[in-house]
Structure formats: structure tokens, C-alpha cells
Amino acid sequence: MTPGPEHFLILGAILFTLGVIGVLTRRDPLIIFMSIELMLNSVNLTFVTFSHYLGTADGQVFVFLVMTVAAAEVVVGLALIVSIFQNLREMDVDELDEMRG
Amino acid sequence: MQHFAWAILALPFAGFIALALWQGASERVVSIIGAGSVLLAFLAALVVFAWLQGQPDTAVARHWTDLGWTWAVAGPFSLTFGVWIDTLSSTMTLIITGVGFLILLYSIGYMRADEGFRRFFAQMDLFIFAMLLLVLADNYVWLLIGWAGVGLTSYLLIGFYYQRPSAVAAARKAFVMNVIGDWGMMIGIFIMFGSLGVVNFSGVFSRVSTLPYNGTVVTVMALFLLIGAVAKSAQIPLYTWLPDAMEGPTPVSALIHAATMVTAGVYLIARSYPIYQDSPIALHVVVFIGAAGTLYAGTMGLANNDIKRVLAFSTMSQIAYMFTAVGVAVYSAGIFHLLEHAFFKALLFMGAGAVMHAMDDVLDIQLMGGLRRKMPFTYWTFLIGVLAIIGFPGFSGFFSKEDIIGAVYARAMAGDGWLWLAWALLVISAGVTAAYMFRLFFLVFHGEPRDQALYDHAHDPPLIMQVPMGILAVLAIIGGWLAVPGAYNLMDAWLAPTFDLFKTRGPAIVPQPFSLLSMLVTLAVTAAGFVVAWVIYLRRNPEPGWVGRTFAPVYQLFYHRYYVDELYDLAFVKPVVLGGRYGISFAERYVIDGTVNATAAVVGWSGAWMRRVQTGYVRNYALSILFGAIAVVAYYVIGGR
Numbered sequence: 001m002t003p004g005p006e007h008f009l010i011l012g013a014i015l016f017t018l019g020v021i022g023v024l025t026r027r028d029p030l031i032i033f034m035s036i037e038l039m040l041n042s043v044n045l046t047f048v049t050f051s052h053y054l055g056t057a058d059g060q061v062f063v064f065l066v067m068t069v070a071a072a073e074v075v076v077g078l079a080l081i082v083s084i085f086q087n088l089r090e091m092d093v094d095e096l097d098e099m100r101g
Numbered sequence: 102m103q104h105f106a107w108a109i110l111a112l113p114f115a116g117f118i119a120l121a122l123w124q125g126a127s128e129r130v131v132s133i134i135g136a137g138s139v140l141l142a143f144l145a146a147l148v149v150f151a152w153l154q155g156q157p158d159t160a161v162a163r164h165w166t167d168l169g170w171t172w173a174v175a176g177p178f179s180l181t182f183g184v185w186i187d188t189l190s191s192t193m194t195l196i197i198t199g200v201g202f203l204i205l206l207y208s209i210g211y212m213r214a215d216e217g218f219r220r221f222f223a224q225m226d227l228f229i230f231a232m233l234l235l236v237l238a239d240n241y242v243w244l245l246i247g248w249a250g251v252g253l254t255s256y257l258l259i260g261f262y263y264q265r266p267s268a269v270a271a272a273r274k275a276f277v278m279n280v281i282g283d284w285g286m287m288i289g290i291f292i293m294f295g296s297l298g299v300v301n302f303s304g305v306f307s308r309v310s311t312l313p314y315n316g317t318v319v320t321v322m323a324l325f326l327l328i329g330a331v332a333k334s335a336q337i338p339l340y341t342w343l344p345d346a347m348e349g350p351t352p353v354s355a356l357i358h359a360a361t362m363v364t365a366g367v368y369l370i371a372r373s374y375p376i377y378q379d380s381p382i383a384l385h386v387v388v389f390i391g392a393a394g395t396l397y398a399g400t401m402g403l404a405n406n407d408i409k410r411v412l413a414f415s416t417m418s419q420i421a422y423m424f425t426a427v428g429v430a431v432y433s434a435g436i437f438h439l440l441e442h443a444f445f446k447a448l449l450f451m452g453a454g455a456v457m458h459a460m461d462d463v464l465d466i467q468l469m470g471g472l473r474r475k476m477p478f479t480y481w482t483f484l485i486g487v488l489a490i491i492g493f494p495g496f497s498g499f500f501s502k503e504d505i506i507g508a509v510y511a512r513a514m515a516g517d518g519w520l521w522l523a524w525a526l527l528v529i530s531a532g533v534t535a536a537y538m539f540r541l542f543f544l545v546f547h548g549e550p551r552d553q554a555l556y557d558h559a560h561d562p563p564l565i566m567q568v569p570m571g572i573l574a575v576l577a578i579i580g581g582w583l584a585v586p587g588a589y590n591l592m593d594a595w596l597a598p599t600f601d602l603f604k605t606r607g608p609a610i611v612p613q614p615f616s617l618l619s620m621l622v623t624l625a626v627t628a629a630g631f632v633v634a635w636v637i638y639l640r641r642n643p644e645p646g647w648v649g650r651t652f653a654p655v656y657q658l659f660y661h662r663y664y665v666d667e668l669y670d671l672a673f674v675k676p677v678v679l680g681g682r683y684g685i686s687f688a689e690r691y692v693i694d695g696t697v698n699a700t701a702a703v704v705g706w707s708g709a710w711m712r713r714v715q716t717g718y719v720r721n722y723a724l725s726i727l728f729g730a731i732a733v734v735a736y737y738v739i740g741g742r
Contacts, residue, residue: 020727024720032719097717 008049015042027092029081033074040070102152103167106184108145109194110237112138113230120223128209128218135222136205139229143198150191163188163598166239166303178298185239185302189599192436193236193368200360200443201229203569207451208352210566211458217261221350224261228254232361236368240301241290244369248286248329251362252279258357259349271345278342282332286369289325292318306375306603314606315381323376323383326369327390334366334420336394341666343417344401347409351454354409359416359450360443367423367439371432374600378607384428385519388509391424392523395530397663402537404649404659407464408453411541415490416446418530422505425523430608431508432600433593437584438501440592444580445489445498448573452483455566456545459559466544468555473546475559478567480546482574487542489577491535491627497581502531504612506623507586511613524619531623535630543638587615 015038022035044063051059085091116138120131156162168183205225212221231250238244256279260272294300296318297308312319330336335343335358346358357363370377370387377384395418402414419442426435459476460469473480489496492503506527513520550556561567584590593612600610637648649656661667 023723024727093719096719100715100717 005049005053009046012042012046012049015039015045027094029084029091029093032093033077033081036077037070037074040066102149105145105148105152106167106186106237107169109142109149109198110184110230110233112142112145113198113226113233117223117226117230120219120226123219126219128213131219131222132209135226136202136209138226139198139202139205142229142233143195143202146191146194146198149186150195153186153188153191158594158598160598160601164602168239178294180242181240181301182243183239184237186237187599187602188596189368189371189436190236192440192596194233196440196443197229197232197236197361200447200573201225201232201356203572204352204356204360204447204451207355207454207566207569208350210563211352211454212350215350221258221261224254224257225353225356228258228357228362232365235365239303241293241305242300244372245283245286245290248333248365248369249283251357251365252276252283252333255279255346255357255362258353259346261349261353265348268348271342271348275342275346278332278339281339282329285325285328285332286330289322289329292322292325296322302372309375309379310604310606312379314379319376320380320382323373323380324386326373326376327383327387330366330369330424331390332366333369334363334424335417336366336390336421336424337397338665340394340398340417341662341669344405344410344413344662347407347413351409351450351457354413355447355450355454358413359446363416363420364423364439364442367420367427367435370424370427371436371600374427374430374432374610375603375605377427378430378605378610381607384430384607386428388425388428388520388523391421391426391428392509392526394418394421394424396526396533397421399530399533399537400659401662403533403540404656406467408456408466408469408541408545409450409464411466411537412446412449412453415449415534415538416442418534419446419490422502422527422530425509425527426505429508429512429520429523429613430610431504431613432610433590433596433612434501434504434508436596437504437592438498440583441489441497441501441577441580444573445486445496445577448482448570448577449486449490451566451570451573452479452486455479455562455570458562460555461558463552463555466541468552469545469550470548470552471546471550471556472559475556476546476561478561478570482570483542483546485574485577487538489581491538491631492531492623493627494624495578495581497577497579500581500584500586503586503620503623504584504590506531507616507619508613510616510619512608514616528619528623528626532626532630535627536634539631539634540638543634547639586620587617 019035019037019039019042022038023032026032026035044066047059047063047066049059051057051063081091084096088095116134119134119138120126123130123134126134153163164185164187166183166185168181170182171179172182173180205222208221208225212218215221228251231247231254233247235244235247235251238247252275256272256276259275260269262268290300293305296312297305299305299308309319328339332339343358343363347354349358377387398414398417398421402411402418405411405414419438423435423438423442426432426438455476456469456472456479457464459472459479463469485496489498492499506524509520509524509527513524562570584592590612649660658664
């Protein structure tokens with residue numbers, strides 16, 4: 001059986017859902033971060049799938065854009081995580097509730 | 102010639118600018134600039150006067166407008182700024198600059214060593230500029246600007262001694278009353294613009310005849326202009342500011358509140374004669390405001406003990422005579438009396454100022470007496486002023502007042518029955534004038550001193566104050582010979598071209614035939630008034646207060662000025678104060694504060710509720726983003742297109 005577009009899309013959806021669950025349930029900022037990456041890449045997979053089957057390059061262009069942004073985001077995000085760790089000596093996002101109203 | 106007309110305006114203004122900016126100018130420099138600029142303006146006015154004299158004696162030849170520039174344009178309407186020269190405005194400029202110069206000369210002595218010396222002269226120059234603007238403007242808008250300008254300077258000068266609360270209150274009162282007048286005049290100009298589409302004199306006066314004769318529009322227009330005239334000229338019912346205005350320095354009272362500004366209302370009506378001619382109703386209103394005012398003001402003058410306030414009431418009374426004159430459409434008689442009044446009333450105020458100087462700024466005539474021996478010069482000049490104002494034969498007031506009373510008599514004879522009432526009021530007022538002026542005169546200059554300490558150091562004023570008093574005394578005697586009733590009338594001949602320029606439909610504008618009967622009755626009543634004053638105040642030489650106790654009810658009524666100040670207080674001031682109190686206690690506290698507080702409470706309450714959303718947990722925020730995203734997707738997938 002050759003995989004059709006639906007298989008790739010289902011895989012993308014599963015990966016995205018895993019990413020969402022990771023973001024919502026984990027407390028370690030690094031894991032949350034990885035989950036976000038997972039979400040981004042699942043979207044990338046979806047883009048590429050559509051791009052391939054529709055025979056246009058639009059989706060692939062978007063993927064490059066997402067990857068660029070993701071790279072920049074990693075830089076900023078990791079810097080934030082390091083900075084938070086230096087200040088608080090712990091890695092639990094639930095402790096970061098300075099913004100509580 | 103053109104340049105001289107503009108110089109009349111420019112010179113006092115330049116004087117004002119120089120004095121306002123030149124801090125630290127010595128009194129000598131201030132005097133030279135302040136009085137000198139007005140003297141030069143007087144010379145320029147004389148040149149214009151001579152030029153007009155040289156023109157042929159026709160309405161067109163003796164009128165000339167110089168368009169300065171176009172000030173504002175809006176569609177077909179354009180507002181210009183120009184000077185309007187005719188025999189009327191020429192007469193007014195001569196009075197303003199001539200009498201103004203004499204009063205400034207007097208002020209040099211009177212205001213000596215006052216710390217506000219420079220401020221005083223700067224404001225006086227500004228006043229003279231504004232007054233000249235008023236009489237030289239060629240349209241109603243610039244007339245109104247001059248009108249407001251004299252109101253402003255009058256306010257500044259009444260409140261000249263601003264450390265004194267009563268002066269500040271008087272200034273404010275004058276300003277408020279005058280603004281009521283400005284408002285009326287402005288509405289009048291709006292009506293003019295609405296019905297005729299123009300506001301410049303030549304346009305308005307040539308088009309006013311297109312309105313129905315004695316119709317609503319022209320009458321309402323004339324009556325609104327009259328509100329302005331009444332407020333500025335201190336006539337019934339907007340007169341209560343004038344007695345209080347005596348808080349200003351005496352030269353201010355002489356110039357602004359006797360000789361010039363307060364007569365602007367008479368000028369306005371005379372200037373607007375084509376409008377008033379077309380509305381006999383408005384003219385009758387003018388007559389009766391005038392005729393009632395003569396007696397009303399005179400009786401208040403009978404019972405006042407303040408030397409300047411008595412003169413203020415006499416000013417009101419004399420201006421009321423002028424109103425009556427213009428009201429019966431004998432405009433030249435009104436302007437004639439305006440001219441003579443400027444002479445003798447300025448002279449009387451100067452005399453009052455000299456007395457005040459001598460008496461240590463005491464104003465109460467009950468503390469004076471016997472000053473004749475200490476101040477002979479003031480005594481004789483004051484006597485000339487008194488004789489002129491009561492209309493003693495041969496003195497200026499006799500001729501001008503006779504002109505007015507005779508005109509009203511002749512109009513009444515000609516069939517206008519209501520004018521008999523006006524005539525009677527004027528004649529009685531002539532007697533009252535004699536009574537209160539001689540009461541003042543006897544109490545101040547005759548009898549025995551009532552306060553020895555004050556009397557002992559009384560003295561005549563210095564030479565610089567005597568010179569203008571002397572000049573005005575001469576003018577107060579000879580000025581009247583411009584027109585001798587029944588013989589000749591140079592004043593009317595001179596002014597006739599002005600009142601001949603525009604064709605009107607109302608009563609004829611000609612001097613009225615002389616009536617010996619009217620004159621004899623007036624003289625008899627005047628003599629009776631004199632005898633009353635003589636019997637009570639000279640022969641008996643009563644101690645102060647005797648009259649007040651003997652004729653208590655009437656005296657109290659006059660003394661309290663018919664309780665009109667109290668009435669206005671009750672009718673206008675109290676409601677405003679009460680309204681303000683209500684405003685604070687209810688509108689301010691509950692409506693405005695309530696709205697503001699309620700807004701704050703709603704924001705605070707919703708904030709308190711909304712802050713629970715801000716848990717500070719990242720995952721909560723992420724969850725809400727997820728829900729949001731799902732909702733958006735669901736909207737497109739399920740619902741909408």
C-alpha cells in the first residue's frame with residue numbers, strides 16, 4: 001500500500017496534538033519548548049503534504065519561513081530559559097506566576 | 102488729508118504702545134508721550150475738520166470714506182476696514198482728542214507720584230484710540246470692536262486702584278453691564294446682516310429703505326442696537342454701573358464717564374439715523390428712555406452725598422437729554438448737547454478732583470463746606486460749570502438744552518401727543534438739575550466748614566491742573582453760542598450734510614421752530630429748583646442729615662436709588678447664586694461626581710472580577726489560545742463560509 005495524502009495529514013494532526021498536550025501538561029520549560037517545536041514541525045509536514053499533492057511550491061515556501069522563525073524563536077526562548085534558570089535555580093513553569101492578577 | 106485721518110487713529114495707539122513697553126520711563130517722559138500723542142491727534146483732527154470746512158456744503162462733498170484694506174472675505178460678503186469722515190465723526194474726533202488732551206494735561210498734576218502713573222497714561226491712550234476707532238469706523242463690526250475696546254479700557258481704569266476691593270467690584274459690574282450691551286448690539290448687527298446682507302454704513306443705510314417702513318425687522322434691529330446704546334450710556338435700565346464707576350481716578354470719570362465713552366450711545370443712534378428714522382416705534386422708545394432717565398437720575402442726584410456720584414447722576418441725566426433729542430429725530434441738538442456736556446461736565450469733574458485733592462480724598466459732601474475761601478479758582482470754575490449744566494442763560498448748557506426741550510415741544514405741538522409727557526419730564530428735570538447741582542455747590546463751597554481739620558489744609562490745585570480747568574471754563578461759557586435758539590444754528594448747519602446723505606422715510610431731520618413759551622417755562626422751573634436749593638442749603642445752612650430726617654420717605658427712596666440695585670440683586674444675582682448653590686449641592690455632587698464615580702466603580706469592579714483570569718500559569722494561557730484556535734476553525738468548518 002502506498003501512503004496517500006491522508007496518511008501524512010493524520011500523522012501531522014497526531015504530532016500536533018501530542019505537541020499541544022505536551023505544552024499544556026508538562027512543567028519543564030525545556031520539554032514545553034520541544035513540544036512547541038513538535039507543533040511547528042507537524043504544521044510543516046502538513047504544508048509540505050498539501051504542496052506536494054496540489055503541485056504548487058507555496059507550502060514549501062511557507063515551510064522555509066516557519067523554519068527560519070523557529071530558529072529565531074529557539075534562540076530567544078533558550079536565552080530566556082537560561083536566564084530564568086540563573087535567577088530561580090529551578091525549572092518549573094508553575095513557579096513563574098509573577099503575572100498573576 | 103487721507104494721512105491725517107489715519108494719523109488721528111494711529112497717534113494715540115502709538116502712544117499706548119510706547120508707554121506700555123517703555124518700562125522705567127520717567128514721569129516727565131510719560132506725560133509728554135501720553136498727552137503729546139493725543140495733542141498731535143487733536144491737531145490731525147483739526148486738519149480733517151478744516152478740510153471738511155473747505156468742501157462745498159453738500160452731503161456728498163462733506164462725506165469721505167478711505168478704505169484701508171479688506172479685512173475678511175466670505176463669498177459675496179466682504180468686511181473692510183476704513184475710516185468714515187463726515188461732519189459727525191469729525192465733531193466727535195475733535196471732542197475726544199480735544200477734551201481728552203485737556204484731561205490728560207490735568208492728569209499730569211492729578212496723578213503725580215502715583216505708582217501707576219505710566220499704566221494710567223498707557224490705558225488712557227488706549228481708551229482714546231478705542232473711542233476714535235468707534236467714531237471713525239466705516240462699518241458696524243469695527244464700530245463694535247471700538248465699542249468693546251472702550252468697555253475694556255473703562256473696566257481697566259475703573260479698577261485702576263486694584264488693591265481696593267470696591268474698585269474691583271465696580272469694574273466688574275461695569276464690565277458685565279457693558280457686555281450685556283455689546284451682546285445686544287451684536288444681535289442687532291446679526292439681524293442687519295441677515296436682513297440686508299451687509300454691515301458697512303453705506304451699504305446698510307442705502308439698503309435699509311428696502312425693508313418695510315416701521316416693520317418688525319427694522320424695529321427689532323433698532324431696539325437691539327439700542328440695548329448697546331443704553332448699556333454704554335448708562336440709561337434705564339442698564340445704568341447702575343455708572344455711579345459705582347466713580348471708583349476710578351477722577352480724570353477717568355471726567356474723560357470716560359462724562360465726556361466721551363458714555364455719550365457713545367448717542368453717537369450710535371445719531372450714526373444709525375437711517376435705521377431709527379425707519380422705525381418711529383424705536384424712536385419713541387428712545388425718547389421715553391431719555392425723558393424718564395432725566396428725572397430719574399436727577400432725583401437720585403438730589404439725595405447722594407458723594408461729590409463724584411452726584412456728578413455721575415447728573416451725567417446720566419444729561420445723556421438722557423441727548424437721548425430725548427435723538428429720539429425726536431433732531432440729531433444735531435443731541436450732538437450739540439453732547440459737545441457742551443463734554444465741556445462743562447469735564448470741568449465739573451476736574452473741580453471735583455481738585456476738591457478731593459484738597460480734602461485728602463474725602464468724597465462726602467457732608468464733611469465739606471466753606472471751601473470758597475480756600476479755593477477761589479476752583480470755586481469760580483465750578484460755578485461756571487454749574488451754571489452751564491443747569492442752563493443759565495448765556496452759558497453753554499442753556500443753548501443746547503433749550504434746543505432739545507424746544508424740539509420736543511415743537512414735535513408735541515405738531516401733533517405727537519405722547520411727547521407732551523416727555524416735554525413735562527424734561528422741564529421738571531431742568532428744575533431738579535438746578536436743585537441738586539446747587540445743593541452740591543452750596544454744601545461744598547458755601548456755609549461754614551463742617552470738618553475743620555480737612556478745611557485747614559485745603560488749597561487750590563497746581564497750575565498744570567488749573568490750565569485745563571480754565572480752558573474748559575471758557576469753553577463752557579462760549580461753546581453754546583454756536584447755536585442761539587430762534588436766531589441761528591451753526592451746529593445744525595454743520596451737521597446737516599451728515600443727516601442728509603441717506604434718504605429716509607421717517608420724521609423730518611430739521612431743527613424745530615423756537616418757542617418762547619417753552620423756554621420761559623423751563624427757565625421758571627430751573628429758577629424754582631435753584632430757590633429750593635438756596636433756601637434749604639444756603640440760607641438755612643443745615644447741619645448734615647436735616648433734610649434726610651425731615652423728608653424721610655422720599656429721601657430714603659432717592660438715597661437708596663429707588664432700591665434698583667437691590668432689585669437687580671434679587672432678580673438676577675440671587676437666582677444665579679442660588680442656582681450655583683443648587684448646582685454644587687445637586688448637579689455637581691450627584692450628577693457629575695456621580696457619573697465619574699460610577700465609571701470608576703464599574704471599571705474597578707470588572708477589573709477585580711477579570712483579574713482572576715490572570716492566573717500566571719503559562720499553560721492556562723496556552724489552553725485559552727487553543728480554545729480560541731479551535732473556535733475559529735470550528736466557525737469556518739461548521740458554520741460560515
